[in-house]
Amino acid sequence: MTGHLLLTSVPRLAQHRHLKRDEQRGLWTVQAPERYFVLDDTAHAILSRCDGQASLAVIIESLCASFPDAPRDTIAADVTHLLQGLADKGVIAA
């Protein structure tokens, strides 16, 4: 599993974890071994930017550009918190 995320880390979905639309319920999810994570809009905005290329810093920049009304510090803290939590659960690798 992944340790502490840095701004230079490149977070991506771990092997055999998939971002998947649940059409029946109108939700975004992550499918994982015997697990199913439902994503809210914020979590989806973050995870859809984890493409295996973008670093944590780049992901935060991209979100700041898309949500100009939100304070940068808040976005940075939220993104780091969410991705670190998912890394601790093995959903995210970096």
Place this chain on the structure above:
Amino acid sequence: MIPDPPLAVLAELTHRCPLQCPYCSNPLDLERAAGEMTTDEWRDAIRQASELGCMQIHFSGGEPTVRPDLEMLVAEAAAAGLYTNLITSGVLCDRARLERLASAGLEHVQLSFQGATSDVGDRIGGHTGGHEKKRLFARHVRGAGLPLTANFVVHRQNLHQLDAMIEMAVGIGAERAEIANVQYYGWALQNRAALMPSRAQLDAMIEKVSAARERLKGVMAIDFVTPDYYAKRPKACMGGWGRRFLNISPSGKVLPCHAAESITTLTFDTVRERPLADIWLHSPAFQAFRGTDWMPQPCRSCDRKDIDWGGCRCQAFAITGDAAQTDPACALSNDHDRLVSIASEEAQSGGDGFITRNFRSAKLAPTL
């Protein structure tokens, strides 16, 4: 009330299995090979499960790898957009076959162990050489880059190996270990006196699991399922009857849980005769205990009724003879004290002999 669609389907492809575990979750009345659905029938059922709203499929049995068409069924599920999981004993599948399954779209493997060593594991599973085959299979799984869950069903005759099981799971590269106490239906109910732990043994297990979770943070996750005879409140069995989950038996019977056929007062429709969506939405067996309207007191006025959904219907039936009763695992049930004394007495005085799970015993076993 229109129910939400199910999230997951358990496809019990067969009841054939080289192991003979005395707590097997299959019904006592095992389905013979001749009664199993064909490849095309399974493919159709898989497509229907996806259309109905299932997101995940668990291929199980019996031993699912006895079906030579497993690769085709995994491919069908993957093509239908289902996340695929194989629940296996690991004793029949070589490396080449596992790689074919991975290529077909398999995403995850849950591998069962009956102990931490060959002497214990092979005796409980009733299959000589099984434990070593499982360890070899685990290497194939990790070699194919698939995530691995190690499953250990624990009971009085193997719980002394709990720490060694956890250590072994780490050693074989499992990302998750499932330590599940036996749940007493079907075969396990027949063998309850040989399997039931004492409360002191349960307390010791809980302590060991908590310590291991702390020690292995970031290395391996551990799920723990308690034996509910010693519980205060019942488990939220299946997340509620007919709420998130359905099970398809080898012959195509559609069940709210894998043990539901132990409730002999219900009859179950099959996907051979009725569309899956129609069964999920309208069949009497699924409607029987869905939601909270069916509940007796004290469940009906309980503030936990939307949390535990009244517990387990199979257990209510097994212990009281009435599937609509409060689950005796709940301390508020009139039958709870009796359940606890059964557990304590059997943990003390039960022997070590099993009725082994196989087709021969299936004929001989009395129907409870």
